[in-house]
Amino acid sequence: xxxxxxxxxxxxxxxxxxxxxxxxxxxxxxxxxxxxxxxxxxxxxxxxxxxxxxxxxxxxxxxxxxxxxxxxxxxxxxxxxxxxxxxxxxxxxxxxxxxxxxxxxxxxxxxxxxxxxxxxxxxxxxxxxxxxxxxxxxxxxxxxxxxxxxxxxxxxxxxxxxxxxxxxxxxxxxxxxxxxxxxxxxxxxxxxxxxxxxxxxxxxxxxxxxxxxxxxxxxxxxxxxxxxxxxxxxxxxxxxxxxxxxxxxxxxxxxxxxxxxxxxxxxxxxxxxxxxxxxxxxxxxxxxxxxxxxxxxxxxxxxxxxxxxxxxxxxxxxxxxxxxxxxxxxxxxxxxxx
Numbered sequence: 001x002x003x004x005x006x007x008x009x010x011x012x013x014x015x016x017x018x019x020x021x022x023x024x025x026x027x028x029x030x031x032x033x034x035x036x037x038x039x040x041x042x043x044x045x046x047x048x049x050x051x052x053x054x055x056x057x058x059x060x061x062x063x064x065x066x067x068x069x070x071x072x073x074x075x076x077x078x079x080x081x082x083x084x085x086x087x088x089x090x091x092x093x094x095x096x097x098x099x100x101x102x103x104x105x106x107x108x109x110x111x112x113x114x115x116x117x118x119x120x121x122x123x124x125x126x127x128x129x130x131x132x133x134x135x136x137x138x139x140x141x142x143x144x145x146x147x148x149x150x151x152x153x154x155x156x157x158x159x160x161x162x163x164x165x166x167x168x169x170x171x172x173x174x175x176x177x178x179x180x181x182x183x184x185x186x187x188x189x190x191x192x193x194x195x196x197x198x199x200x201x202x203x204x205x206x207x208x209x210x211x212x213x214x215x216x217x218x219x220x221x222x223x224x225x226x227x228x229x230x231x232x233x234x235x236x237x238x239x240x241x242x243x244x245x246x247x248x249x250x251x252x253x254x255x256x257x258x259x260x261x262x263x264x265x266x267x268x269x270x271x272x273x274x275x276x277x278x279x280x281x282x283x284x285x286x287x288x289x290x291x292x293x294x295x296x297x298x299x300x301x302x303x304x305x306x307x308x309x310x311x312x313x314x315x316x317x318x319x320x321x322x323x324x325x326x327x328x329x330x331x332x333x334x335x336x337x338x
Contacts, residue, residue, distance in 0.1 A: 002028045002071040006058050006104065007078030008051075009033040011181045012118070014043035016077065016219040021047040024223075032056055032067060033078065036092075042313060043180045058100035061107075068107035073114040073226060076104055079153075081120075082184055083144045084328060087270055090145035097149035098156070105160040108168075115168040116226045117157045121211070121236070122147035123172060126273035129209075133277035134172075136234045143271045154234075161232045169229040171222060173237040174278045177299065178215035179306040183314050184321045186210075187300070190249060191307045192318055194256045201330070204268030206246030209275040213239040214293035214303075224287045238278025239291035251297060255304055265333040 003020070007013040008031030020027055030052040033039045044051065056063045058078050068074060078100060080086065080093040101117070108115040124134045125141030142148040160166040177187045190200040221237045229235060250260045283289050293299035307314060 001026070001073060002030075004030045004032060004067055004071040004074045006032050006074065006076045006100075007039070008053075009035060009039040009041055009043055010077060010081075011038075011043075011185075012176055012215055012218060013077035014040070014180050015178065015215045016075065016222065017044060017051060018047050019216065019219050020223075021050045028052075030054060030067060030071065032058065032064075034058070036080075038081065038182055040180070040313070059095055059103050061103050064103045065107045065110065068104070068113055069111050071113060073116070074104060074108055075116045075118065075222060075226065076101065077118045079118075079150065081146060082182075083122075083146050084184075084269060086144050086146035086149075088328065090149075093145050093149040097146075097153045101153040101156050105156060105166060109160060109164050109166050112167070114226070115157075115166060116222065116229075117154065117168060117170045118222065119154050119170060119172045120147065120150050121172050121174050121238070121276050121278055122273065123151040123154060124276075127275040127277055129275060131275075133211075133238075133279040134236060135279045136236055136282060143273050158232075167231050169225050169231060170234040171225055171237050172234065172278075173218050173221075174211035174213050174239070174241070174276060176215045176218055177212055178303055179310070180313070181215075182321075183318050184324070186245065187248065187252075187303065188307060188314065189321070190252050191304055192314055194252060194258070195308060195311070196318075200249045200252060200263040201266045201325075202245060202249055202263050203266060203272060204333075205265065206249065207244050207274070208272060209242055209244045209277070210248075211238050211276050211278050212241035212243060212248075212296050213237065213291065214299040217291040217293055220292075221283060221287075221289050224283070224289050228287055230286075235283045235287075236278050236280050237283060238280045239294065240280075241296045242275075242277055243296060248300075251300055252304070255301060267329060267331045267333065
């Protein structure tokens with residue numbers, strides 16, 4: 001298979017590329033990435049000689065058309081993805097997530113190329129503690145410019161599949177963690193703080209619940225869907241990893257032999273979703289997928305070790321990321337403000 005991977009220098013995309021090169025040597029991989037702040041060419045150093053890398057924008061219609069004309073399938077990871085950044089400046093999210101997806105859909109339509117669209121559970125909004133997990137039929141209810149533009153891109157894919165016969169599948173995944181994740185994200189931010197001897201930072205009271213999945217398990221599911229998924233269908237990807245943010249911080253503190261309350265509460269995010277949960281029954285029953293990291297703590301310990309061993313990868317971005325949080329107005333709360 002000749003494969004085009006968009007966003008292949010980002011967190012999930014780079015892990016997907018490395019897994020593909022390691023496990024599927026007959027697959028030819030081309031990566032298209034704009035190398036914005038969230039893309040890191042160094043994430044692909046170990047496979048650089050086994051792939052073709054193109055520095056470019058998925059919204060560039062001519063470039064995308066040229067690349068798509070030479071492949072059998074496209075896996076579309078590229079996205080602006082951090083909620084905090086979307087609240088500060090929504091425009092890049094519209095440009096990448098909406099216009100970029102349109103560009104790809106037009107190209108795969110023209111060249112009759114198989115297309116898989118990687119999305120997020122955040123398009124469904126959030127859940128109360130009592131509500132059942134998201135399913136493929138849950139109504140969209142996005143809360144931020146990020147999730148709204150991802151919801152819009154999903155709708156474009158469905159429309160192009162129905163109206164133009166594009167051979168497409170979609171997947172909506174829960175929160176990923178693992179190697180090569182940008183230090184602005186929740187888990188790597190806390191890990192790198194702890195490595196530096198700094199107290200972890202917890203939004204508000206830390207009661208928000210996320211459904212965690214290791215990035216390697218996510219990418220195995222993407223391959224299952226690409227090869228055996230039913231065209232036009234959406235698959236939800238999750239590993240039954242529901243845990244509130246405070247519990248995650250305490251697991252991290254325990255791994256560093258720190259006191260369970262050795263963290264700071266900070267100003268909560270605007271419009272912060274309270275709970276995500278994925279029902280991946282369709283993926284499990286139809287395609288036989290199961291997570292290998294079924295125990296979150298095991299995957300978390302492996303992730304901590306990766307950040308310990310790869311300081312040269314994350315260190316250059318750490319100080320700038322923390323300055324950005326301060327500039328955004330993040331403040332430490334006292335006990336009466338939590």
